[in-house]
Amino acid sequence: MLILTCPNCGIAADETELHADGQAHITRHGAGASDDDLEEYLFMRNNPKGVHFERWRHVYGCGKWFHAARCTMTLEVFGTYPAQTLEPPKDLVAKIKKKRPDWEGFVK
Amino acid sequence: MSNAVTALNGAKYSGLIDIADAGLMGMITLRGDLASAAMAKVVKSITGAKMPKPRGVEIAGKGSVAWMSPDELLIMIDYAYADSAVAKISSALAGEHHLAVNVSDARAVFDLSGDELRDVLAKGSPSNLNPDSLPIGEMRRTRLGQLAVAFWFTDDSSAKLVCFRSVGDHVFKWLSNAAKPESSPNFYSAMR
């Protein structure tokens, strides 16, 4: 039962008020995409033991999507940030790197 | 509009708290740039209220306005005034990308009152209802039981609650059940 703070409305929301939707920062490959790109887009996902970037929606609250950086092992939440970005904010990446020196860094 | 009826149709219950149909209320969903001066101006002219802060509800003489999300307000005014208010917004914001739509009939609105209000709502909402976290004048969009609702306190022991019209009956039954006499958790009310 996680708590994630929605960066859009500022509420520290109970997991039951949120909708989880998997890995963040997926690149859409639409018309004209190669078979490999389409496969990557539709089906291939990371399953890290450790730092993970995820998509969430504050479905029972403000209704907005956001991203969360979270440790899949300890459930530590490194931070949340609005969904309107192609990659996690630099200061968040630096913060995670400091906490987890062995982390390979953000890989798309 | 004499033939207009609310989803709750005047329902009332009295237990730990008083629950009542708040009647017909004009409501407008207004989406756009909340930093826009033109928007602030038209909201003020319609409701008399200033632009709310995030999660805030501003209440004024002609109506009130609630912050719903970073690009959405809920304007609450007289039921009969809603259509002309939408028209007014549309012309005031003609040059700006926005959406104003009358949603007066899409919701059920409750008047809640009583000293045990927070205790009753906390039977269904996982949000933090401590007065520090949910002060008077702040809206909480949350889950109540199995449904999405929004509520805000207008004073220490009064609140308004809004849900979708189709589930108004369920929310009324849920609230009435949670407000059964003898069922007070006596948590928030004991701190008062």
Added chain:
Amino acid sequence: MSTRIQTGGRHLDRSKQVHFNWAGKQLTGYGGDTLASALLANGELLVGRSFKYHRARGLIASGAEEPNALVGLGTGAKFEPNQRATTTELFDGLVAKPQNAWPSLAFDVGAINKMMSRFFPAGFYYKTFIHPRFAWKHLFEPIIRKAAGLGAAPTEKDVDRYEYFYAHVDVLIIGGGIAGLASALAAGQAGASVLLVEQTAHFGGRAVVDGVDIDDEPAEIWVEETLAALREMPNVTIRNRTMGAGVYDHGYATVYERINDHLPEMITDHAPNMDAPRHRLWRVRAGRIVTATGAIERPLSFAGNDIPGVMLAGAVRDYLVNYGASVGDRVVIATNNDDAYRSAIALVEAGLDVPVILDARTTADGELPTLAREIGIRVETGKAISSVKGNKHVTGVGICSQAGEGAELEEIKCDAVAMSGGWSPVVHLWSHCGGKLNWDADQSMFRPDPNRPPLGYDGAGFVHVAGTANGYLDAAGVMEDAIKIGKLAAKETGHKPKATKVPSTFSAPENPIEPIWQMPQGMSRKLQMKTFLDYQNDVKVSDVRLAAQEGYQSVEHTKRYTTLGMATDQGKLSNINGLAILADSLNAEIPAVGTTTFRPPYQPISMGAIAGDARGELFKPIRQSPMHHWIDTNGGFWEPVADWRRPYCFQQNGESVGDAVTREILNTRQNVGLLDASTLGKIIVKGPDAGKFLDMMYTNMMSTLKVGRCRYGLMCTENGFLSDDGVVARIDDETFLCHTTSGGSDRIHAWMEEWLQTEWWDWNVYTANVTEQYAQIAVVGPNARKVLEKIGGMDVSADALPFMAFKDGELGGIKARPYRISFSGELSYEIAVPASQGQAFWDMCMEAGAEFGIQPYGTECLHVMRAEKGFIMIGDETDGTVIPQDLGLSWAVSKKKDDFLGKRAQQRSHMVDPKRWRLVGLKSVEPNEVIPDGAYAIDGTVRDNGVKHMIGRITSSYFSPTLNHAIAMGLVENGPERMGDIIDFPTTDGRVIKAEICDPVFLDPEGTRQNV
């Protein structure tokens, strides 16, 4: 024999007699008794039968850890099985009955299993019932289920109320002993909001029983003063009869409050406080959780340690001090530590006889043993129990050397045995969310490792353990630790702890325990087979040793193989003893073997508490249209459609459902029908980029739609599969209104917002879900226009409002927007009016339509009419694997657009395979034979795996009264190329239905009926 003694009983109100019924006998206890203490006081030592061997069992413990005394409580709608007598407070009129015994507790035929116990070793079920395969289901399982098992399930609906309560606090403190109280006081004084919960009715824990002094007075006085101080604090909430059940991620905890289980009025149906919930499940979010859960005493493993009359030494003391009840007149004590001497001293002080203390240690010269000797108790060191004598109750014990193999040196008559194998901290709640343990060899216990706590959202530990649960067995250590932890929890939640004085706390000092895992040390296999580890599941020392011998090394595997610790007490008494035996058998150290996983709840909680208020009419929210009440009172036969209720049909004058549907279809096709279509989703999409956005969302081109016109559109997932459909109307240049299916309104609105917020956030588009703003009423049939013209208002003529157009105006004085769209093939107006006036408009339609034969119709009529027209239905013709091209809807998939959701996926090789099953109509050769929905078509060949080769399936199937013929839609391999072919549909009852492949549009293919 157990009995009530004249003195003692802190909790008793001897002026108040309480009558209760046990196994059909009327018995009497006192106010303040538990069911267990009252049974003991009444000489009812035998309280249950064990799970596997049906052995006679008595009370072992006095609290939540009790494994044996499970009873059926209450009657009828108040009946609840598997309730612990030790945690059940006695009230007037209580009815309890024993479980797992037939025909009676004293004479149980299942006990024959006991004589067979040699043949029931560990893994017996796995080994024996494997072959023959069929026998398990038909022979073995039914017999085993009848013989084994715990209490019977209730047969009546539970009449009690239950609820949740969500609380947010800085510090949740679980356990109301002196540790919990001291922590709460320290945290509360620092200003933290505190919730303190205690599972029993009483605060103070063991300290008040064990003669602890605080500030030079009995602990009880400090407990009362501290409670009073806490009650004065507005930031502190205290609940007794409330158990910390589980600890979960990010400071979440479930806390189980038993509000009125102890109240006599709850057993009558007309009680004044029936509004009070019986249980309340608190769902707590805490910044920090402090578990001050104390410790549980371990049994000793000697032969016959399950015979009624053998009890934990601490429990013997509890019953004596708290309830004035004695387990027997002559109580032999067996121990490996000093604490058990307290029980011996208490027994002697109460005037009872302690013939001997058998201390397995070689020396016992601490303060308590010295005192015991001083008051004349015989103390034998290095001695053990070779076996307990007796069958249904203890009659004596044999004494042997602990170091030996059990040769009996002496037999001592007694009627009870008090045993103590030391104390295990209650670390369950610490461990639920990942807290790790260390083995403390000096104290022979697992205790929490503060360096490996459960981690919260910020990466910091969020659970602290205080007092005895943290491994402090002396009262002074408990007090100091608890205050430190209370302050720490407050500090970590942003408060400033105050400097406070630690109360001077005194308890008699104790010499070290000596780990004794079986008694005697070298017990024979014969003795091992009489030595129980897990009382509830009947697991013996011999079973664990056998498992080790058979190669089981992991404690988790051994647990499952032997069922050790898998009963409803989750091994509270047995786990440490069991894993010590396993470690010994494997020649390993205890920490190397480790513990099994602790899982919530700490103790079983009621099913009602888990369900909360979600039962009866609150079980699931039902969405109601603005005309719901009218439909309900006018013959509507409800069916669930997504979360809505919609009328399947309207029954008139006692007609059947089938007759009603037929009548509605014919009337709508011949006259005019009225449909409540309010449930259809309606989403406003507005902005300069709205057209561009909808071109991505729909397979069709929506940006070219003219203002005032409607277009049917399809939506696909990125996988290319159909997900929703509906009519889109263009309101103005920048504004569209998108209709969705009834089940799709929230989903499609969320889908649109997802793309706008997370992919195309630079596009200027806003959406609003206005589904519930409107009542949408379809007036359908040849007379539809006449009805609206009679109501009066806007011009609804074919010229003013042609097919696939809409207009804003007024009808009958109500603001209305009629859409000329048709899902039936008839002349049809779907009219959106404000939801608040939906009923008024519906009434107008019924009134104005009376002379034109108007009748309301339901969803089945709608379905048949759309199938007659070959219109697809999301969820019938689609199932998440169907693409528009399968359904002959290529015309609605734009070839001009660069992209739309699902476009690329629809170009994959499997999606363009000509052998994909595609939509056709099917007419039964026998006109009245309706093909079952979902039936498969076969071609008579057989696949390699022996299965009949399937070439298609039915997606919709009805009898059409319009055509007087059974019709169906289905997906068939090469179907559109096989018009006129007859194919076979085998049915589950062995027949074959033959049907002819035809065009799916059965009625009016030119569309002349709707376009008038």
